Amino acid sequence: MKKTACLLFALLLAAALGAQQHFEADRDWFWAQKNEYQRWLDFEGISPTLYVEDLQVDTMVVVLLRFPFEHRDSASAAWNALRRQYLARTGTPLEKRLFYRAAGVFDLDVDHVAVQVFNTYRPDSVPCFYRGIFAVQGEVQLDSFDCRVWQGYIAIQPPDLRKAPKTQQAGSARRVSRAAVFGHVKNFVGQRYGGKQCQYRSPTLRWLEDAPNSDVLECEILNLCDEIIREDQPKLAQVLNFFGLEQNWKKNEKITLRFQYKPSGTGFTLDISVDGRYGSGFYEDVGRKGYKDMEVDFAEELAAYARQLKNDLNAYLLEKL
Secondary structure, eight states: HHHHHHHHHHHHHHHHHOOOOOGHHHHHHHHHHHHHHHHHHHHOOOTTTOOOEEESSSSSSEEEOOSSSHHHHHHHHHHHHHHHHHHHHHHHOOHHHHHHHHHHHHTTGGGGEEEEEESSTTTTTTSEEEEEEEETTTEEEEEEEEESSSEEEEEEGGGSSSTTOOOOHHHHHHHHHHHHHHHHHHHHHHHHTTOBBBTTOEEEEEEEEEETTOSEEEEEEEEEEESSSSOOOOOOHHHHHTTTOOOOOOOEEEEEEEEEEEETTEEEEEEEEEEEEEEEETTTSSGGOOOOOOOOOGGHHHHHHHHHHHHHHHHHHHHHH
């Protein structure tokens, strides 16, 4: 897993919660406690499915758990089965138990610990199955990535807002209302994709879910090229263009963005999912059956694109709200 992917929680929580404490001095003690967490996994009967692969210690402690196999579908099936079985046996959601046990073993408050679950661990690659467990204002949150669909979230509270003293709770609440947030999200998406250009092809932005009483905002952008998948024109298309026949055979990309608004105290969280699909650029109009998921072949490109989109939207909202 790339270090940038592993730092997702640290960056987000440092911005949202002001986490500035460093734990480097206690690295050896944390490393020894890693074995204690593994002993607990053994005791709970979780270790045949998950084991401690590594530990990251910086402004927070991140416990990295791994499956004993790499295939994404196998990891997904094992994770779902383990969650069902653990809930039925203990009455406690697996994610919460993994998280709170980590906080206890490493003797940390919930703002400075996280657990990440993945199917492969390589410094130069992004996992194709990923679950991140952490807390914001004491509430356990789940971040996920499954190659085809990237999911993340933004958390904004009044102290993060421009010129919003904590005493102005009513004004802050109006600024972070669902209607206000979705209004800015729509402006952001419109500015980012409304004027997209693709040689000899016409990208279009279409809103799929935009009801005033809905907590979900969803759109899709069609007929993109060089957005997530960067490539040269096929040789034949280059020749045809040279003779003025105007061909664009780069992969036809479709991106679906989904935003879900959730009030959180006097602020909000915004869950984001990015679904990437692609089809042959030989056809300008790609039917539903003509698209393929951006699975293993473009997993890293999709993950990098989605993280950048999230970061840009986070910055935009903090500027506008």
